[in-house]
Amino acid sequence: MHRSISIRRIDAGKLMAFIFLTFLAIIWIIPFLWIFLSSFKVEMEINQAGGFMYFPKTWTLENYKELLDPNNKQLPIYRWFINSFFISGIHTILSVIIYSMSAYAYAKLQFKGRDTIFLVLMGLSVFPAIINIIPLYKLCLVLGWLNGPLALIVPGLAGMFNIFLIRQFLYGIPDSLLEVARIDGASEWTIYFKVILPLAKPVLIAVALFSFTGNWNDFLWPSIAINNIDRLTLTAGLQLAKGAYGVKVAHMSTVAVIAIIPMAILYLFTQKYFIHGISLSSGIKG
Amino acid sequence: MADISAAIKRKKKFKITPYLFIAPHIILFIVFFLYPLGYGIFASFTKWNLFNQPEFIGLENYRLILFEKDSTFYRQFWNGLKNTVTFVIICVPFQIIIPLLIAQALNLKPKGHRFFQSTIYMPTLVSITAVTLTWMFIFNRTLGLFNNMLGTDINWYGEQPYAWMTVVIVTIWWIAGQNMIIYVAALEGIDKDILEAAQIDGVNMFQRFFRITLPSIRFQLVYTLVISIIQQFNIYGQPLMLTGGGPNETTFVLLMYIRNLAFGTGNSIAGVSTAMSMVLGLVICIVSIFQLILLRNREA
Numbered sequence: 022m023h024r025s026i027s028i029r030r031i032d033a034g035k036l037m038a039f040i041f042l043t044f045l046a047i048i049w050i051i052p053f054l055w056i057f058l059s060s061f062k063v064e065m066e067i068n069q070a071g072g073f074m075y076f077p078k079t080w081t082l083e084n085y086k087e088l089l090d091p092n093n094k095q096l097p098i099y100r101w102f103i104n105s106f107f108i109s110g111i112h113t114i115l116s117v118i119i120y121s122m123s124a125y126a127y128a129k130l131q132f133k134g135r136d137t138i139f140l141v142l143m144g145l146s147v148f149p150a151i152i153n154i155i156p157l158y159k160l161c162l163v164l165g166w167l168n169g170p171l172a173l174i175v176p177g178l179a180g181m182f183n184i185f186l187i188r189q190f191l192y193g194i195p196d197s198l199l200e201v202a203r204i205d206g207a208s209e210w211t212i213y214f215k216v217i218l219p220l221a222k223p224v225l226i227a228v229a230l231f232s233f234t235g236n237w238n239d240f241l242w243p244s245i246a247i248n249n250i251d252r253l254t255l256t257a258g259l260q261l262a263k264g265a266y267g268v269k270v271a272h273m274s275t276v277a278v279i280a281i282i283p284m285a286i287l288y289l290f291t292q293k294y295f296i297h298g299i300s301l302s303s304g305i306k307g
Numbered sequence: 308m309a310d311i312s313a314a315i316k317r318k319k320k321f322k323i324t325p326y327l328f329i330a331p332h333i334i335l336f337i338v339f340f341l342y343p344l345g346y347g348i349f350a351s352f353t354k355w356n357l358f359n360q361p362e363f364i365g366l367e368n369y370r371l372i373l374f375e376k377d378s379t380f381y382r383q384f385w386n387g388l389k390n391t392v393t394f395v396i397i398c399v400p401f402q403i404i405i406p407l408l409i410a411q412a413l414n415l416k417p418k419g420h421r422f423f424q425s426t427i428y429m430p431t432l433v434s435i436t437a438v439t440l441t442w443m444f445i446f447n448r449t450l451g452l453f454n455n456m457l458g459t460d461i462n463w464y465g466e467q468p469y470a471w472m473t474v475v476i477v478t479i480w481w482i483a484g485q486n487m488i489i490y491v492a493a494l495e496g497i498d499k500d501i502l503e504a505a506q507i508d509g510v511n512m513f514q515r516f517f518r519i520t521l522p523s524i525r526f527q528l529v530y531t532l533v534i535s536i537i538q539q540f541n542i543y544g545q546p547l548m549l550t551g552g553g554p555n556e557t558t559f560v561l562l563m564y565i566r567n568l569a570f571g572t573g574n575s576i577a578g579v580s581t582a583m584s585m586v587l588g589l590v591i592c593i594v595s596i597f598q599l600i601l602l603r604n605r606e607a
Contacts, residue, residue, distance in 0.1 A: 034415050034512075035415050035416070035417045035418075036417070037412075038411075038412035038413070038415040038417040039417035039418055039419070041408075041412050042409070042412050042413070042417065042419075042420070042423040043423075045409060045423070045427065046422070046423050046426050046427070048480070049426050049427050049429075049430070049480065050426060051445075051452075052441045052442055052445055052480070053441070055441075055444070055445060055452055056440075056441050056444075059444065067450075072449055072450045073449075073450055073451075073455045119331045119332050119335070120332065122328045122329070122331065122332070123328060123329045123331075123332040123333075125328060126325045126326075126328035126329045127329070130324070130325040130328065131322075131325070132322060132325035132326065135325070138329070138333075142333075142336060143599065144599070145340070145341065145344075146340070147592050147595035147596055147598075147599055148340075148344055148588060148592055148595075149537070149541070149588050149591040149592065149595065151541060151562070151565075151584055151587060151588055151591070152343075152344060152347050152584050152585060152587075152588035153339075153340065153343040153344055153347060154584070155347060155350070155357075155565075155569050155577055155580060155581050155584065156342075156343035156344075156346040156347040156350060156581075157339065157343045158357065158569075158570070159346070159357060160338075160339070160342070160343055160346075162357075175335070175339065176339040178332070178335045178339070179332070179335045179336045179338075179339040179340040181336075184332065185602070208324075209324045209325070209328070210324075213328070234432050237434065238432075238433070238434035238435070240434060240435050240436060240543070240544050241543055241544075241562070241566070245566070245570050255434075256434040256435075256436050256437070257436070259434070259436035259437060259440060260436055260547075260548070262436075262440060263443075263548070268447075268450060270444050270450055273440055273443060273444060274440075274444065276440055277437055277440035277441045277443075280433070280434065280436070280437035280440065281433050281437050281441070284432045284433050284434075284437075285429065287432070288425075288429055288432055292425060295428070295432070296424075296428070296488055299485065299488040299489060299492075300488065300489070300492040
C-alpha cells in the first residue's frame with residue numbers, strides 16, 4: 022500500500038519537474054529559433070509586412086551568401102572566422118602545454134620553494150585581469166603587438182586557475198607509478214610526456230575547451246588591442262554588425278546564426294567534457 | 308667511500324629540471340601579469356595619456372574620481388559604480404536561484420533531462436556579442452518578437468525598469484547553465500537514503516529542501532555566489548550592445564566609462580581611467596580572496 026503511494030508521489034514530482042523544464046526549454050530555445058527563422062527572411066518582405074512577420078514568406082539563402090562572401094568589406098565575417106580559429110587554436114595548444122608543465126612540477130616534483138612559489142602566484146592572481154588591461158595595451162604597443170595575433174594569444178597564457186585545476190587532478194595519480202618510471206631510468210621529461218599527459222587527458226581536454234572558448238569569446242581585450250577591421254576576431258568584430266546592418270532584421274539574425282554555429286558544433290561533440298570540466302573546476306570531482 | 312660522497316653530492320646538487328617546467332609560465336606571469344599590475348598601480352598616480360611619459364601627481368586621480376564633486380570624472384565614476392553594483396545586486400540572486408531550481412528539477416531525472424540540461428547549458432558557450440545579437444530583435448520596440456507577440460509597445464531598451472530587465476534576462480539566459488551544472492553535480496552527491504528516510508518520516512518537500520539539500524551543498528552555494536559576483540562586476544558587453552548605456556546613462560556601467568576614458572575618441576585620460584579600474588579591481592579583489600580561502604579550505 023505504502024509503496025504504491027510513494028511511487029505515485031515520485032511520479033508527480035517528476036511530472037512537475039518535466040513541465041517546469043519544458044517551459045524553461047521553450048524560453049531557452051525561442052531566441053535561437055527566432056534568429057534561425059529570421060535569417061531566411063527577405064529583408065524587403067519584412068519591410069512590406071510592417072517590420073514584423075513570424076515566418077519567412079519566401080525562404081532565401083541570400084543573407085548567408087552575402088554575409089559569408091569573402092569580399093564582404095562591410096562586415097568581413099569570413100576573415101574574422103579565420104582569425105578567430107587561428108588565434109584561439111594556437112592559444113589553446115600553448116595553454117595545454119604550458120599549464121600542464123607547471124602543474125606537473127607543482128604537483129609531483131620536489132624542488133626548493135615549490136609550495137611558496139605556488140602560493141605566491143595564487144595569491145597574486147586574485148588581482149582581476151581588468152586592472153591590467155590599460156597597462157597591457159601599453160605593453161603590447163611597446164612590443165609592437167597591437168593589431169596582431171600575438172596580442173590576443175600570449176597575454177592570456179599568464180593565468181593561474183588552469184594550473185590549479187590540473188595540479189588538483191595530478192594529485193590523484195599515485196607517486197609509485199612515477200617512481201617505477203624513474204627507476205627504469207626515465208627522465209622527468211619522459212615521465213611528463215609518456216605518463217602524465219596520457220593520464221591527465223580528462224582534465225587537459227577540459228582545460229583545452231575552456232581555453233578555446235574563453236579566448237574565442239573574449240570581447241573587451243580584442244576590441245581594444247585591434248583597430249584594423251580585417252584583423253579582428255569574430256567576437257569583437259560582431260560589435261560592428263549594429264553599425265553595418267542596423268535594423269535589417271534578417272541580416273542581423275543571419276550574423277547571429279553564423280556566430281553561434283561553430284560553438285554549437287563544438288558543443289555537440291564535446292558536451293560531456295564541458296560538463297565534466299565544470300564539475301572538476303568547482304572541486305566536486307577529481 | 309668516494310662513491311657514497313659522490314652520490315650525496317649528486318643528491319644535493321641543485322636540480323634545474325623542475326624549474327624548467329615552471330619557467331615558461333613564470334616568465335609569462337611576470338611579463339603579462341605582474342609587470343602590467345605594477346605599471347597600472349603606478350600609472351593610477353600619474354597624469355598619463357597612454358603615449359606620454361607618465362607624470363607623477365600623487366593621489367590627484369583618486370581625489371578627482373572619489374571626492375571632486377564638480378568633476379565629470381567624479382560623476383562618471385560614481386554613476387558607473389552605482390550601475391555596476393545595481394546590476395550585481397539584481398542579477399546574482401537570479402543567477403543562484405534559477406539554476407538551483409533547474410538543477411533540483413533535473414535531479415528528479417524526468418524524461419528528457421539530458422536534453423533539458425544541454426539546451427540550458429548551450430548559451431554559456433556563445434560570446435556576449437553573439438548573444439546580444441540574438442536577443443536584439445526580440446526586445447526591439449517595433450520590430451521585435453515580444454512586443455508584436457504580446458501586442459505591447461514597451462520601450463525595452465530606452466526606459467527603466469525595462470532596460471535593466473532586458474539586460475538581466477539576457478544575462479541569465481546566457482549563463483544560468485554554468486551554475487546549473489555545478490548544482491547538478493552537487494545534488495547527485497547527496498546521500499539519497501537520508502532524503503528517503505526523511506520522506507518516510509513525513510518531512511515535506513520544502514523542509515527536505517531547506518533542511519537537507521541546501522546544507523549539503525553549502526560549499527557549492529558559497530562558491531557559485533563568489534564566482535557569480537566576480538563575474539558580474541565585470542559586466543560590459545550586455546549594456547554596451549543592448550542599451551548603449553541608456554536611458555540617461557542608467558545602465559552605463561563602470562567598465563564602459565573606463566574603456567571610453569582610456570581608449571575612446573579624443574584625448575586619452577588613461578591615468579584617471581586606471582585609477583577607476585583600480586577601485587573596481589579592489590572590489591573584485593576582496594571577493595576573490597574569499598574564493599581563494601574557499602579553494603584552500605576545500606583542498607585541505
